[in-house]
Amino acid sequence: SQELEQSPQSLIVQEGKNLTINCTSSKTLYGLYWYKQKYGEGLIFLMMLQKGGEEKSHEKITAKLDEKKQQSSLHITASQPSHAGIYLCGADKAGGGADGLTFGKGTHLIIQP
Amino acid sequence: GAVVSQHPSRVICKSGTSVKIECRSLDFQATTMFWYRQFPKQSLMLMATSNEGSKATYEQGVEKDKFLINHASLTLSTLTVTSAHPEDSSFYICSAPDSRANTGELFFGEGSRLTVL
Numbered sequence A: 001s002q003e004l005e006q007s008p009q010s011l012i013v014q015e016g017k018n019l020t021i022n023c024t025s026s027k028t029l030y031g032l033y034w035y036k037q038k039y040g041e042g043l044i045f046l047m048m049l050q051k052g053g054e055e056k057s058h059e060k061i062t063a064k065l066d067e068k069k070q071q072s073s074l075h076i077t078a079s080q081p082s083h084a085g086i087y088l089c090g091a092d093k094a095g096g097g098a099d100g101l102t103f104g105k106g107t108h109l110i111i112q113p
Numbered sequence B: 001g002a003v004v005s006q007h008p009s010r011v012i013c014k015s016g017t018s019v020k021i022e023c024r025s026l027d028f029q030a031t032t033m034f035w036y037r038q039f040p041k042q043s044l045m046l047m048a049t050s051n052e053g054s055k056a057t058y059e060q061g062v063e064k065d066k067f068l069i070n071h072a073s074l075t076l077s078t079l080t081v082t083s084a085h086p087e088d089s090s091f092y093i094c095s096a097p098d099s100r101a102n103t104g105e106l107f108f109g110e111g112s113r114l115t116v117l
Helices: none
Strands: A004-007 A010-014 A019-025 A032-037 A043-049 A055-058 A061-065 A071-076 A085-092 A101-103 A107-112 B004-007 B010-013 B019-025 B032-038 B044-051 B067-073 B076-081 B090-097 B106-108 B112-116
Touching (some): A010 A019, A019 A032, A019 A085, A032 A071, A043 B106, A101 B044, B019 B032, B019 B090, B032 B076, B044 B067, B044 B090, B076 B090
Parallel strands (some): B010 B112
Antiparallel strands (some): A032 A085, A061 A071, B004 B019, B019 B076, B090 B106, B090 B112
16 A cells, blocks of 8 residues: 655744655655645645646745655745644545545644744 | 535534534535544544445445445535444544546545544
């Protein structure tokens, strides 16, 4: 079965600094999703990547999928308190979202003022 | 984007009772819906795939007789936790792909927090 490894598990960053979160898959990724979550709350969709080498940005968050489609990174520029939370990467168990997602264990991001 | 709604958002029940959680796609039809469970400080784990008009498919280790799934219509799937026990206390989230978008993107409900006393 596919496994997603996220790193780091937790991250404390001073407000205004940049940071990167990584997600590595044991198998080729058909679709890679990034979500943000606060414990016990719903998921906020950030981005979806499907093609090798693809890069997407939304406000100050940029996500990339490597050419081999086994690793994705999420980069936040000039972090703000609103960026704090749990970041989860999820991968399609099969193409097209037909079989649900497998999630990484999450990265807990703390922003220090 | 498409909207998926869950109800209730929070529920507290006594041990031994059954609890039903609803997942609705508000502006699209969903032939498939997915149910996830999340324990405190852990990741989301896929429990089962709900299929409209047919039996749900359960992931390994998930008891189908305990977690009853009914996908009665193209916009509604229900998860019933039968004879709930404190260890069933968790955060349950559903998701569904919007076939109109043809991107495979999954849309998640807000989640339902179950506490079993």
